[in-house]
Amino acid sequence: MTGLTLAVPSKGRLEQLTRDFFAERGLEITRPGGARSYLGAIEGMPDVTVRFFPASEIARELIRGTIHLGVTGRDLIHETVEHGPASVDFARPLGFGEADVVVAVPEAWIDVTHMHDLADVASDFRSRHGRWMRIATKYITITRQHFARAGIAEYRIVESLGATEAAPASGAADIIVDITTTGSTLTANQLRVLEDGVLLASQANLIVSKTVAWSADQRALCDTLLSRLRD
Amino acid sequence: MSADARKQAFEDLLTAQAASRINPPLLLPADPYFDLAGEEFGRRLLLTTGSDGAEYCLRPEFTLPIVADYIRNGTREPASFAYHGPIFRQRPDGPAEFTQAGLELLAQRDADLALDRVLAFARDALTVYEVAAPRIRLGSVALFESLLAQLEMPDAWRPRIRHRFGHDEAMDRLLTRLEAAPDVPRAEQPHRDALIEDITEQMVAAGLSLTESRTPSEIADRYLEQQALDAAHVSPQTLALLRRILAISAPALEALSLVEAIAHSEGLDLRAPVASLKRHIDALPPEIEIVFEAGFSPRLDYYTGIVFEIQSAEGQVLASGGQYDRLLERLGATAPIAASGCALWIDRLEAEAAR
Numbered sequence: 001m002t003g004l005t006l007a008v009p010s011k012g013r014l015e016q017l018t019r020d021f022f023a024e025r026g027l028e029i030t031r032p033g034g035a036r037s038y039l040g041a042i043e044g045m046p047d048v049t050v051r052f053f054p055a056s057e058i059a060r061e062l063i064r065g066t067i068h069l070g071v072t073g074r075d076l077i078h079e080t081v082e083h084g085p086a087s088v089d090f091a092r093p094l095g096f097g098e099a100d101v102v103v104a105v106p107e108a109w110i111d112v113t114h115m116h117d118l119a120d121v122a123s124d125f126r127s128r129h130g131r132w133m134r135i136a137t138k139y140i141t142i143t144r145q146h147f148a149r150a151g152i153a154e155y156r157i158v159e160s161l162g163a164t165e166a167a168p169a170s171g172a173a174d175i176i177v178d179i180t181t182t183g184s185t186l187t188a189n190q191l192r193v194l195e196d197g198v199l200l201a202s203q204a205n206l207i208v209s210k211t212v213a214w215s216a217d218q219r220a221l222c223d224t225l226l227s228r229l230r231d
Numbered sequence: 232m233s234a235d236a237r238k239q240a241f242e243d244l245l246t247a248q249a250a251s252r253i254n255p256p257l258l259l260p261a262d263p264y265f266d267l268a269g270e271e272f273g274r275r276l277l278l279t280t281g282s283d284g285a286e287y288c289l290r291p292e293f294t295l296p297i298v299a300d301y302i303r304n305g306t307r308e309p310a311s312f313a314y315h316g317p318i319f320r321q322r323p324d325g326p327a328e329f330t331q332a333g334l335e336l337l338a339q340r341d342a343d344l345a346l347d348r349v350l351a352f353a354r355d356a357l358t359v360y361e362v363a364a365p366r367i368r369l370g371s372v373a374l375f376e377s378l379l380a381q382l383e384m385p386d387a388w389r390p391r392i393r394h395r396f397g398h399d400e401a402m403d404r405l406l407t408r409l410e411a412a413p414d415v416p417r418a419e420q421p422h423r424d425a426l427i428e429d430i431t432e433q434m435v436a437a438g439l440s441l442t443e444s445r446t447p448s449e450i451a452d453r454y455l456e457q458q459a460l461d462a463a464h465v466s467p468q469t470l471a472l473l474r475r476i477l478a479i480s481a482p483a484l485e486a487l488s489l490v491e492a493i494a495h496s497e498g499l500d501l502r503a504p505v506a507s508l509k510r511h512i513d514a515l516p517p518e519i520e521i522v523f524e525a526g527f528s529p530r531l532d533y534y535t536g537i538v539f540e541i542q543s544a545e546g547q548v549l550a551s552g553g554q555y556d557r558l559l560e561r562l563g564a565t566a567p568i569a570a571s572g573c574a575l576w577i578d579r580l581e582a583e584a585a586r
Contacts, residue, residue: 082274083323108433109445111454116405121445121453123394128449132269144274151394151401153269153530169438174445190437 002217003047004225007061007070010038010052014204017096018071025229047221056080063087065211068222075101075179075202079141089208091226097204099179101139103146103197106168106175107190114196115150118175122154125174136160136167137177139199146199165189232361237584240359241332241577242315248334248352250311255296257317261286263295267561268531277319277326289319294558294572297335302564311336315577332356333552335572337559342569343507346537346554347514349573353541353550354515360580364544366520369483369512370527370553372396373536374490374504378476381499385463387456392473397528406474409465420458426451472497479525483512486523511537533557539573543583550575 008029009015019029028043029050040050051067059076061067063084071094077084105112112118125133133155137143140157147155158173165185167173177199180186186193206229208222232240245252258279265273276288290296293314301310315332334352339345357365375396379389388409395402430447434440441447476493479486487505494501512521528538529551538553552573559568 106434106437106439108430108437108439108447109450110430111450111457116408117457119394119401120391123390125445129444132266141274144270148271149400151398151404153271155270156265157270157273168444171440171443190433 002215002221003049004069004218004221005049005051005067006042006225007051007053007058007067007072008040009055009058009071011035011054014055014071014097015052018094018204021094021096022229027225027228045225048225059084062207062209063211065209065213067209068212068214068218069206069208069225071204071206073097073099073202074205075099075139075142075200077205077207078145078200078202079139082141082145084141087209087211089210091206091208092229094204094206097202099181099202100198101142101177101179101200101202102186102193103199104165104176104178104180104186104191104193107192109192112194114194115152118194119150119152122152126154132156133175134158134173135175135177136164136173138164139177139179142199143177165191232584234581234585237359237581241356244352244355244359245313245315245332245334248311248313248348250313250334250336253293253297253300253312253314254316255290255293255300255314257290258287259290259296261288263299263562264288264291267295267533267558271530275320277321290317291320292318292574293331293333294335294555294574295562298337298558298570299562301337302559302562307338307566307568309336309338309340311339330577331574332577333572333574335570337570338568339571342536342554342556342571343510345569346511346571349552349571350511350515350539353539353552353573353575354519356550356575356580357519357541360584362543362549362580362583363586364520365549366522366542366544367515368527368540368542369508369521369523370525370538371504371508371523371536372528372534372538372554373507374501374525375528377501377504378473378499382469382473384465384469385460387460387463388465394532397526397530399526402477402526406470410467410470412461412464420455423451423455426454477526480522480527483508483521483523486525487512490525508537529553531555533561536571543579547579548576549579549583 008018022029029040030043031037031040038052040052042048042050055072056076058070058072059080062070063080077088112121122133135143135155136158138160140159143157160167164176164178166189167176183193261276261278264276276291279287281287297312312335317328318331319326319328334349336345336348379393392405395405427447430450431441434447479489487508490501490505515521528534533555534553535556536554540548541550543549550573554571556567556569559570
């Protein structure tokens with residue numbers, strides 16, 4: 001096997017910015033079938049197959065080792081599975097798609113400014129309210145990892161697949177773990193990020209799978225590609 | 232001895248415990264596990280969802296279904312249960328099936344004797360599987376709770392320190408924070424009523440329920456308590472003493488002498504938990520290496536007295552258990568019920584034997 005598979009986000013800003021980034025370095029990504037096609041190429045590099053996938057699938061396939069390299073958010077690598085970060089190499093950050101995964105509490109919780117406050121609140125939440133403290137998030141793996149590290153075990157996750165920031169007001173959860181770029185959505189919902197509440201600073205990365213079976217030729221081709229993507 | 236012979240010998244050992252053999256369902260509701268052990272244990276479960284959205288898991292261990300069943304039956308009579316069968320856990324490299332066996336002794340009249348029976352059972356299992364050079368780690372929740380109750384500090388700090396027992400990093404962070412606490416007089420505290428009014432306004436403006444989650448008075452009280460705590464120092468001597476004791480990790484008798492010496496010089500009474508530890512150590516054969524670690528505890532708050540873990544020479548956990556009197560209350564018993572037990576990792580024991 002000599003060919004390489006490169007996965008690129010299939011739509012929206014991430015697709016455009018990724019193609020711009022490659023183009024600025026002389027690598028034109030083509031998508032002959034337009035937005036409804038999932039196969040593409042890089043001009044002048046016939047051994048590289050480009051596949052257009054949703055960003056979360058790119059993370060999953062990099063970890064599984066079914067594609068060689070791809071562009072996706074660091075957060076998705078961490079979230080997909082606990083051993084995700086160990087299964088890939090982050091070849092380089094791309095300078096876009098910045099977002100932080102943060103812990104946010106209602107602004108009215110004036111006594112909670114740090115994770116250690118949350119540990120106190122969680123530890124007697126059940127005796128006060130007859131239930132565990134609830135955290136709304138779609139970042140289940142990241143939440144569990146960081147809360148375990150902070151020594152917080154007494155909580156339940158409520159899986160949220162959209163509008164996580166509304167969960168405290170709707171009564172679905174007490175606090176949230178969510179992704180934010182400017183913080184304006186959180187502020188608008190009167191939520192406040194804890195001072196040590198940034199669990200992960202993420203951005204789009206060019207990522208190389210470590211679990212794929214690399215041949216020497218593929219490795220060499222990958223090195224060539226990566227060297228052309230340096231600044 | 233062959234693997235089959237070992238299996239038979241272990242079955243004989245289980246039978247000899249004169250305990251009821253019990254085999255809880257493989258498919259169990261997941262909620263009780265989340266309720267009891269939280270998300271940290273939850274991520275180890277193999278989950279599946281019913282068509283009505285209810286979550287189920289493949290049996291991840293035996294103690295909870297056994298104890299829940301015992302409570303449902305409503306008796307308070309002494310009971311002992313033995314089990315042996317598959318359990319399922321998520322591992323970093325994927326889902327896996329293990330064989331676990333164990334013993335649970337509930338509502339026994341003599342809690343110390345019950346723990347001795349559990350330890351003897353674990354020890355006999357090690358013999359069946361010819362484990363070379365096992366090492367027993369002992370910890371004592373009772374000792375730590377007794378120490379904490381006697382140390383001089385503002386009361387509000389005690390539950391916060393207790394809560395971090397068994398999590399070395401979280402404990403270290405808290406103690407470091409206390410050690411660094413600035414010794415400055417606090418600005419005047421806001422009035423409680425005014426504070427509650429402010430918080431209520433904020434919550435209403437944010438569309439939060441005033442009753443479903445934390446209430447304005449709960450937040451105000453903790454805020455004021457927090458302000459008071461920042462001013463309420465734990466003395467450097469107390470913190471140093473706590474650190475000294477938590478750092479104790481040595482051959483059991485040596486470690487306990489050290490605990491006694493510290494208790495004596497600091498005027499603490501730790502005689503009861505130390506005596507209890509010594510009694511159980513005496514009941515174990517001298518050729519087994521026993522280490523007492525003052526900071527060792529499972530991260531589950533239903534453990535009460537002595538806790539233990541048996542490791543192979545390579546440090547792999549072969550068995551773990553202890554006294555867990557608070558579990559039965561957590562699962563709905565109306566009064567405390569003594570309980571002790573242990574779980575054995577049969578696959579690892581068999582791997583030790585095959586060596």
